[in-house]
Amino acid sequence: MNHNIILDVQGLSVNYQTYYGTVSALRDVTFKLKEKQSLGIIGESGSGKSTLAFSIMNYLASNGSTDGNILYQGENILEKSEREMVGLRGNKIAMVYQNPYSSLNPSLTIGKQLDEVTIFHRNLSKKDARKESVAILKDLYLGDAEGLVKRFPHQISGGMQQRICIAMALLCRPDLMILDEPTTALDVTTEAVILDLINDLKKRYQMSMIYISHDMGVVNKVSDNIAVMYRGEVVEYGDKKSMFHKPEHPYTRALINCIPRSGIVKEEYRLNTIPGYVRKRSIDEGGCPFLDRCGKRVENCESRYGLREIAEDHFTACDRAFAKDVADDSLIPKKVDVIEKTEDGEALNIVNLYKTFNSRGKKVRAVDGLNFSLKKNNVLGIVGESGCGKSTLGYTVTGLLKPSKGKIYFDGTDISMTWKRRSPEVLKEIQLIFQNPGRSLNPSFTIEQIIGRPMKRLLGIKSKTERRERIIEILKQVDLGKEYLKRKATQLSGGEMQRVAVARAFVLSPGLIVCDEPTSALDVSVQSSVLNLLTDLQQRSGASYIFISHDLNVVNYISDYIMVMYLGRIVEFGKRDEVTSPPYHPYTEALLSAVPDVDPALTKGAVRLEGAPPNPTKKIKGCPFAGRCHKKIGEICENVTPEPVGFGEIHSIACHLYSAD
Amino acid sequence: MFFIRRFIVRLGSMVATLAVMSFLIFFLVELMPGDVAQMVLGQNSTPEGLASLRESMGLNDPFLVRYWRWFSGLLQGDLGESLYMRGVAINSILWRKVGHSLVLAITALLFYVPLSIFFGVVAGVRAGKLSDQIISFFGLATMALPEFVSGVLFITLFSVKLKILPITSVIPIGESLWGNLNILILPALSITIVMFGYVSRMQRSSMIQVMDSDYVRAATLKGLPRRYVIFRHALKNALLPTITIIGMNMGWLFGGLIVVETLFGFPGLGSLTMSAIKTRDVPLIEACVLFITFIFVVSTLITDTLYGVLNPRVRLAKGVD
Numbered sequence: 001m002n003h004n005i006i007l008d009v010q011g012l013s014v015n016y017q018t019y020y021g022t023v024s025a026l027r028d029v030t031f032k033l034k035e036k037q038s039l040g041i042i043g044e045s046g047s048g049k050s051t052l053a054f055s056i057m058n059y060l061a062s063n064g065s066t067d068g069n070i071l072y073q074g075e076n077i078l079e080k081s082e083r084e085m086v087g088l089r090g091n092k093i094a095m096v097y098q099n100p101y102s103s104l105n106p107s108l109t110i111g112k113q114l115d116e117v118t119i120f121h122r123n124l125s126k127k128d129a130r131k132e133s134v135a136i137l138k139d140l141y142l143g144d145a146e147g148l149v150k151r152f153p154h155q156i157s158g159g160m161q162q163r164i165c166i167a168m169a170l171l172c173r174p175d176l177m178i179l180d181e182p183t184t185a186l187d188v189t190t191e192a193v194i195l196d197l198i199n200d201l202k203k204r205y206q207m208s209m210i211y212i213s214h215d216m217g218v219v220n221k222v223s224d225n226i227a228v229m230y231r232g233e234v235v236e237y238g239d240k241k242s243m244f245h246k247p248e249h250p251y252t253r254a255l256i257n258c259i260p261r262s263g264i265v266k267e268e269y270r271l272n273t274i275p276g277y278v279r280k281r282s283i284d285e286g287g288c289p290f291l292d293r294c295g296k297r298v299e300n301c302e303s304r305y306g307l308r309e310i311a312e313d314h315f316t317a318c319d320r321a322f323a324k325d326v327a328d329d330s331l332i333p334k335k336v337d338v339i340e341k342t343e344d345g346e347a348l349n350i351v352n353l354y355k356t357f358n359s360r361g362k363k364v365r366a367v368d369g370l371n372f373s374l375k376k377n378n379v380l381g382i383v384g385e386s387g388c389g390k391s392t393l394g395y396t397v398t399g400l401l402k403p404s405k406g407k408i409y410f411d412g413t414d415i416s417m418t419w420k421r422r423s424p425e426v427l428k429e430i431q432l433i434f435q436n437p438g439r440s441l442n443p444s445f446t447i448e449q450i451i452g453r454p455m456k457r458l459l460g461i462k463s464k465t466e467r468r469e470r471i472i473e474i475l476k477q478v479d480l481g482k483e484y485l486k487r488k489a490t491q492l493s494g495g496e497m498q499r500v501a502v503a504r505a506f507v508l509s510p511g512l513i514v515c516d517e518p519t520s521a522l523d524v525s526v527q528s529s530v531l532n533l534l535t536d537l538q539q540r541s542g543a544s545y546i547f548i549s550h551d552l553n554v555v556n557y558i559s560d561y562i563m564v565m566y567l568g569r570i571v572e573f574g575k576r577d578e579v580t581s582p583p584y585h586p587y588t589e590a591l592l593s594a595v596p597d598v599d600p601a602l603t604k605g606a607v608r609l610e611g612a613p614p615n616p617t618k619k620i621k622g623c624p625f626a627g628r629c630h631k632k633i634g635e636i637c638e639n640v641t642p643e644p645v646g647f648g649e650i651h652s653i654a655c656h657l658y659s660a661d
Numbered sequence: 662m663f664f665i666r667r668f669i670v671r672l673g674s675m676v677a678t679l680a681v682m683s684f685l686i687f688f689l690v691e692l693m694p695g696d697v698a699q700m701v702l703g704q705n706s707t708p709e710g711l712a713s714l715r716e717s718m719g720l721n722d723p724f725l726v727r728y729w730r731w732f733s734g735l736l737q738g739d740l741g742e743s744l745y746m747r748g749v750a751i752n753s754i755l756w757r758k759v760g761h762s763l764v765l766a767i768t769a770l771l772f773y774v775p776l777s778i779f780f781g782v783v784a785g786v787r788a789g790k791l792s793d794q795i796i797s798f799f800g801l802a803t804m805a806l807p808e809f810v811s812g813v814l815f816i817t818l819f820s821v822k823l824k825i826l827p828i829t830s831v832i833p834i835g836e837s838l839w840g841n842l843n844i845l846i847l848p849a850l851s852i853t854i855v856m857f858g859y860v861s862r863m864q865r866s867s868m869i870q871v872m873d874s875d876y877v878r879a880a881t882l883k884g885l886p887r888r889y890v891i892f893r894h895a896l897k898n899a900l901l902p903t904i905t906i907i908g909m910n911m912g913w914l915f916g917g918l919i920v921v922e923t924l925f926g927f928p929g930l931g932s933l934t935m936s937a938i939k940t941r942d943v944p945l946i947e948a949c950v951l952f953i954t955f956i957f958v959v960s961t962l963i964t965d966t967l968y969g970v971l972n973p974r975v976r977l978a979k980g981v982d
């Protein structure tokens with residue numbers, strides 16, 4: 001292997017001139033990338049990882065200024081003119097973005113958007129360019145490439161769009177490919193397929209790669225080396241195994257421990273959290289960027305600064321991850337005492353539930369005949385790809401949607417209607433926590449008003465002082481102080497807003513809370529603290545949760561029961577451990593094996609799901625999963641709908657594999 | 662299917678709008694001061710003459726009866742007769758003038774659409790730079806300038822000083838518009854001045870938005886030349902809102918013609934309306950105003966339909982999950 005340096009970033013700093021003063025986005029970033037090497041960059045929001053990617057493309061907003069060098073093949077990119085960059089971009093250095101849908105031009109065909117790359121960079125004729133485009137699509141295992149080039153971006157699925165974007169980046173056989181969160185907007189099953197593809201391409205095309213993500217598991221899968229970024233600095237850099245198993249920087253260690261992963265469940269561990277949140281960095285704030293949140297801080301920390309090489313190819317700005325002088329307290333998952341549960345009766349009972357939408361004269365069966373019940377004081381996690389109906393189910397339970405058919409009972413009361421027609425007692429009992437707290441909290445209200453309003457309306461607490469006392473009490477339970485009473489939602493960080501949303505739900509002492517992707521918009525370090533909070537409050541109050549998430553690790557951590565949905569139906573239901581271990585429904589198996597592992601030492605079975613779920617407007621005769629199933633038995637799967645087969649008390653799987661005999 | 666249904670619904674609401682408007686117009690014109698019979702007979706009328714004329718014109722019938730008589734005429738394509746030019750069918754005057762106005766409107770359109778789009782695009786691409794500031798200032802200034810002011814300025818400059826264009830846009834008796842096309846230039850320029858600011862600002866802001874989009878960034882980072890990115894990637898998407906605006910303003914443009922045509926004496930729908938008002942020619946006023954309303958409604962309908970066809974994403978209804 002040839003070990004030439006392809007990219008050498010030296011002391012790169014980027015500052016943005018903003019209305020509030022100069023903000024430091026990158027500070028003294030230094031690293032080298034060798035030929036054919038792949039570097040994963042991990043960071044939370046505000047770490048500067050995307051700014052780094054765009055700096056390498058020499059494409060920064062006009063209010064940005066740079067300092068330092070980015071040497072590509074020995075030449076400084078930052079000194080190149082726009083005209084010189086045109087020759088490099090898309091040709092030698094190519095980029096793939098987070099959101100494939102918005103990165104493709106909606107009014108040009110896919111073929112056109114592919115062709116133009118080779119027409120400009122390789123001077124091909126239109127005809128030859130089209131040949132190249134079709135060839136590259138075939139190279140990426142996209143069937144019917146000739147048909148695909150004639151279509152428009154909105155006519156194909158998200159996973160397909162991202163493959164088109166990757167193909168586009170590869171057309172000129174670049175030396176360096178930069179991928180900026182390319183799978184974040186995709187389903188876990190599609191993500192797994194794309195990650196496999198990227199790994200395969202890396203070998204076949206022999207290129208260097210920079211893969212940017214907030215997700216440790218994903219980075220792990222595609223990179224040799226990992227750089228951890230925090231508030232504009234690379235705090236640690238090294239090969240992935242040593243970074244994971246023996247991190248040196250306290251932030252790296254804390255970050256790894258924040259992530260819920262297989263084997264970590266709420267009965268045994270509390271998740272590690274990092275207090276506080278990522279603050280913007282002003283230009284004159286020096287010293288250790290992690291200072292305000294670090295659990296290993298000591299007196300002389302402030303002056304620590306800059307990367308040092310501590311072993312071959314392993315750099316870190318601080319080596320106190322395992323320092324003995326400060327106790328490890330907040331850095332490892334804590335064992336928790338098992339709490340004895342009382343579960344008398346059913347919180348929720350769903351009988352033959354259907355929800356159909358009309359989309360331009362066609363019927364979309366979003367929820368297609370559900371039957372299940374949830375005991376009191378339990379958490380039911382619901383997983384499935386987007387479009388499986390999990391959110392629709394949540395909305396019908398909370399009354400945002402009216403069921404088309406079937407019944408929903410809460411504690412024995414029929415609630416199969418919209419919230420407008422539910423009694424105040426029922427309204428108080430069922431609460432909803434959304435994914436995006438910023439959108440669900442009224443920005444012009446103070447926190448006191450936000451939490452106080454439902455108390456007045458649904459609990460009938462008229463006295464303002466009484467309300468205030470209760471609000472202060474509930475804020476304390478979500479770790480927010482009195483000073484938040486008068487703040488407005490817009491003044492809070494994402495994590496704080498979600499805490500307020502949790503407080504607003506719990507102040508009514510509800511019996512059931514529907515959590516719709518409550519932590520998906522949060523950074524991992526904040527996510528873990530919200531998960532801990534939700535777990536504590538649930539166990540203390542005895543409320544039940546319906547916990548909807550695309551993240552199987554999160555669901556696995558918090559749930560007592562798991563329900564797997566596909567195309568509006570339940571394919572598997574059971575206790576958490578029953579669902580996450582064999583016997584599996586083939587779809588569950590595929591979902592589980594798609595989840596990327598955080599620990600690089602682990603590797604998992606590779607069941608890969610191709611394609612997307614079938615069109616929900618079509619009536620399906622047999623098993624909804626038949627088109628993608630790797631275990632398909634034959635005719636019976638196409639023609640007969642599999643009925644749920646019971647295993648033990650609750651566990652059931654709807655698949656002919658188990659009903660065949 | 663979806664489109665046809667949508668179109669039919671729109672069409673229905675358009676017909677309803679027109680019917681309601683016809684009633685309102687009739688009602689409002691009715692409120693105008695002055696007695697129609699008096700106006701017809703002029704100074705030397707006798708009370709008996711007035712009474713018999715009122716009787717023969719049906720002016721003594723109740724309001725609703727008169728409205729219905731007029732409206733049922735409309736349905737059969739009969740706009741009635743002019744009062745001022747007694748016995749002349751409005752149909753025979755109106756359509757020729759409408760034709761003239763259409764030619765003027767199209768000329769104006771040919772002037773201002775390319776011009777405003779071009780400068781709007783330039784300003785949008787160079788947002789914040791000097792060229793943008795100049796164009797934006799000019800756009801704002803012209804928007805504030807009423808047609809009659811710019812019209813007078815043009816007349817002074819081109820007709821009085823330079824003497825290259827006629828002062829008025831009258832068609833000499835016995836000649837047709839086609840032999841006198843130069844009379845279109847000044848009125849069309851005045852309209853251009855008014856519309857320019859509006860359309861170019863629209864184009865500018867949609868261009869800025871598109872230039873800021875992910876797909877334009879992606880196109881740039883594919884290493885495509887800037888010019889190509891602007892024309893092939895940005896422009897088509899940035900034109901969409903502008904087309905909508907231009908379409909929706911067709912009705913407005915026709916309204917604006919009244920002022921311009923009167924100023925230049927151009928023989929179109931606008932000056933016909935003005936002279937009808939001056940002479941209290943009630944049936945003619947009604948016909949003219951109704952026709953302008955018709956243009957408003959039709960142009961909205963067309964724009965609406967066009968927008969749906971042009972933008973594939975309008976058609977995409979998103980599911981819930």
Ligand code: SF4
Binds near residue numbers: 249291294302304318
């Ligand atoms: S320098 Fe101090 S505050 Fe910063 S990471 Fe190291 S131990 Fe923590």
Ligand code: SF4
Binds near residue numbers: 585587626629630631
């Ligand atoms: S019924 Fe057949 S197609 Fe469906 S999941 Fe089972 S094996 Fe696969």
